[in-house]
Amino acid sequence: MKGNQRLKVLHLISGGDIGGAKIQVLTLVKNLQKQDVDVKLLCFIRGVFYEEAAAMGLNIELIKQPSRLDMSVVDKIKAIVDQEGFDLIHSHGARANLISMLLKRKVKIPVITTIHSDYRLDFEDTFYKRWIFTPLNALALRFMDYYIAVSMELREKLLERGFPKNKISYVFNGLDFESEVSYISREAYFERMNIPYDPACIYVGILGRLHPVKGHKVFLEGAAEALKKVEHLRFIIGGDGIEMENLQKLCSKLQIEHAVHFIGFVQNPYDFFNGIDINALTSYSEGFPYALLEGAKMKKPTISSDVGGVGKLILPNQTGLLFASGDHKAFGDHLITLATSEEKREQLGQQLYEYGREHFSAVEMAMQYHAIYLQVKDI
Template identity: 45%
Template sequence: MKVLHLISGGDTGGAKTHIINLCSKLKNLVALKIICFMYGQFYEEVKDAGIDIDVIQQSSRFDLSVVDKIAKIIENENYDIIHCHGARANFIGMFLKLKIKNKPFITTVHSDFDLDFQDSFYKRVVFSFLNKLALKRFDYFVSVGSALIDKIKGLGVSEDRIFLLYNGFDFSKEISYVHKDEFLSKFFDKRIYENKIVIGNLSRLYKVKGLDVFIKAANIIVKKYSNVLFLIGGSGPQRESLNLMISEYNLNDKVFLLGSIKNPYDFFNSIDINVISSYSETFPYSILEATALEKCCISSKVGSVPDLIDDGKNGFLFDAGDYRGLAQKIEILLQNENLIKEFGHLLSKKAKEKFSAENMARMQFEIYKSILSKK
């Protein structure tokens, strides 16, 4: 079986992590290649993982000269399946499908496509429209969470063309990170974080990530507890407004924006409680990355997160946007610090049993076999 994966190559979120974790294991089951449209961090990480990847560069998002080049590769190398990831690859896939008539085209839906471009009016209007137009042309869909299946059906897709595949993490790989002091001392004096419970949120700084919820919850907690520090890792267009919000709440010595984090495990190793405050998610990789270090997690009740976190048993859930609910969950942990380690251990155990990269690759292989048998 030969499978060609298409992805933009500029991805920095869950789609990037998904395809690297998936293909690092899937390459043992099928012959695969990844084609992306730009050089960068994604390309380097895929190469480092020992996955076959080529770049066919676009001069712009709308440069369709790549379509003929990819079509020739598909025909010359006789790929059985073309598998797209993300809006740009979907757009290219739509035109490829006009040229390649006898091959199944699959797309993995990594997020709510109506919320992907919320921080730019132009992108929200143009790219969201083009992505949905492209999505309707695909033969089959892979949803990385159960919550997205109804969303995909809303495009007019029948259920027999949709497959569920949870994100998986390679728990077998060696994880490297620096000591907590080495990481945090880059940002502030040791007295700031010494003897503190550190609560972290690692995400891109976009509206959908609900970092306003995180800051509002912090504002409630710091009025009751002095031994708490809140860290936000990541970059994005919301940085200025979040800094303003922190200043308005007078939280400049309690909540810190650390900027872009090169190694997420440096961040997760330095915190005690991992928080996901998003208004919408499918199945965020930041939970799985943190569970590799047995970190306790509190998350908004979004997407398929409840399939991993059993509220009150191995972590906590709160309703999206409910900053008071988030603050209440944090307070329970601050009043019973033993739960922090206990929940971290239990969550890690469940993640390793049910959400491994090996399981994800085997399930993806079975999906491919099912699709080819229908053909």
């Protein structure tokens, strides 16, 4: 980059992402364009990410990769880099990291990656992926020029695993708190999801893939504890994944089937958050989850396990309630506290919204990434 020429960054991501990484990258790219950064997205799967990016009018191109181990895409990406003159390559996720590792041998610009989660846990849900793609991703990460973790805790994990201290920063995820969001009424959403609606009930929601690391077992066990004292609690689980059958069996074992609703993949998270009274997160490991930021935008009182960077957003008794990871009894106690006090719910929801808007904006996130790009581009 010379003179006042705009910085040009190529982002690589699989394109099949549906969780926090999807939201983070789309939000980041949208706001980087306001920071004198030209961004192009490359995807390898025509999935939800690709469709949403295209609908947003972002500069995105699809280079289909028949399988994760088909590396014929590397030369195609090199041609794009050479032709369009990018200053940096920014990688997201295991598939993109592996491609970036091979691409580094062919281009002479820095390659950086965002660490969205603990990469050692990303494939815990599938045996063959865990034994093939986890080590491949761990290897690919060692070849990156720079790392951006989404929480201080993830940065510490990288340091503990021997990654170079001078090549790691952390930037918390950010959300556009100012833009309008669309959602349907609670009654309409419940009808669509086949959930019986009772205005006397308090609805608790958890949104995320049904993966062991998300701690849905803790969610259900805490629900069972809380229902012993607050019978009008109801629980909505949004998301799909391999844990569905195990969780449904656990509901039967706990005898709480009448109070728990599994609704599968959630297309519009704001429909979901508008429908609940209390937002919950029970994970064993996190970076900085968007499920809490999106709930904050909707002013939802929140109970979360104290993992990853969660404690930077959820301040005990100020912007929410925290419990030690895995402690379903403490989670249940917090449910009772909020279910029995409308005043407490409103207070924590409002304070969470105000704190999130002030400290975790999308603009601030993009500014920090831009500063890192300028620092790294001449490596």
